[in-house]
Amino acid sequence: MGGCVGRYWEGWDDTQSRGSSRNGGRGGRNEPLKKDRPKWKSDYPMTEGQLRSKRDEFWDTAPAFEGRKEIWDALKAAAVALECNDHELAQAIVDGASITLPHGTLTECYDELGNRYQLPVYCLAPPVNLISERSDEDPSDSPEPPVAPKKEFQLKVRLSTGKDLRLSASMADTIGQLKKQLQAQEDIDIAHQRWFFSGKLLTDKTRLQDTKIQKDFVIQVIVNPQALRAPKPSSTTTTTSE
Structure with a gap:
């Protein structure tokens, strides 16, 4: 299971890409987490709500595949911290969970038992063609009601x-x-x-x-x-x- 990294960058709709695979040969290579977030373009313009739903679906189903739930939880927390530009916190989470990053990214990583975990790109960064949604609660976006005549x-x-x-x-x-x-x-x-x-x-x-x-x-x-x-x-x- 796990699929290759090349398929991951194409969107990773295959359910096998959600899981982790047993890989006893990590080679001992472990790079520090890179600050740069991946840039990618969705096949269709995606709204913020659609991106959130897609992420929620992945994080809800990922622990059902191979791998350890506590590692999935740590990866989710690290991905959120990295997107919030808190690189130090993301690195601390990865180190605390004994996660190895052969390439310095969360796209492919391993736990201390040798299980391989792969995260889809949409969990690490929004697409370049993301559509911003206006907040209904933002008064600046809502037109002012017409003023009644002064009678x-x-x-x-x-x-x-x-x-x-x-x-x-x-x-x-x-x-x-x-x-x-x-x-x-x-x-x-x-x-x-x-x-x-x-x-x-x-x-x-x-x-x-x-x-x-x-x-x-x-x-x-x-x-x-x-x-x-x-x-x-x-x-x-x-x-x-x-």
């Missing part, structure tokens, strides 16, 4: 002090803008305001159109008690009796 209405706001009031707002306004308006009207510092709607905390960048608020709905504002300033004392005139 003002009276927004009902209920403070945690029990006071109700109305603010002039439009659906395009952000919560941060409305906080400033509340500060100007009630002298409540922005840092001491927490706005909630339907039990959800509203961030400063949230627009009213994103909250799906409708006419006559009320937004709750929790006010930090420290923000409630004491009323300023009125100035009094002291008269001096003659």
Whole structure:
């Protein structure tokens, strides 16, 4: 079992290439792990998800063939470390598992019992024609929602002090803008305001159109008690009796 290295570089779809083979003649040759990662091109443009699936399939099935599971685990950890550019860690893993590298790469290696292990190229480096996938969670990749036309209405706001009031707002306004308006009207510092709607905390960048608020709905504002300033004392005139 094991196949030749030449077949490995062509993709190694044969299941025999996944295993290891008994080879008592390593010749005692052991090269340090090279830093250079192999460069290869997939037969078809491959996405990051497809590459991960292909790797997972190999690592899940490799221990089922000949060889020792602890060595397969060490090779996987070394391959991950090498791809993360942590060459020292990869070398330490290889040395700690007593793995011999005749060519200084993980493409062909041996354990101390003489078993040969071969890793497919896709487990060691991504292809040059890898297709990057956009993350759905990356806000920079997602287009901003269209801004609603600026049509003002009276927004009902209920403070945690029990006071109700109305603010002039439009659906395009952000919560941060409305906080400033509340500060100007009630002298409540922005840092001491927490706005909630339907039990959800509203961030400063949230627009009213994103909250799906409708006419006559009320937004709750929790006010930090420290923000409630004491009323300023009125100035009094002291008269001096003659």
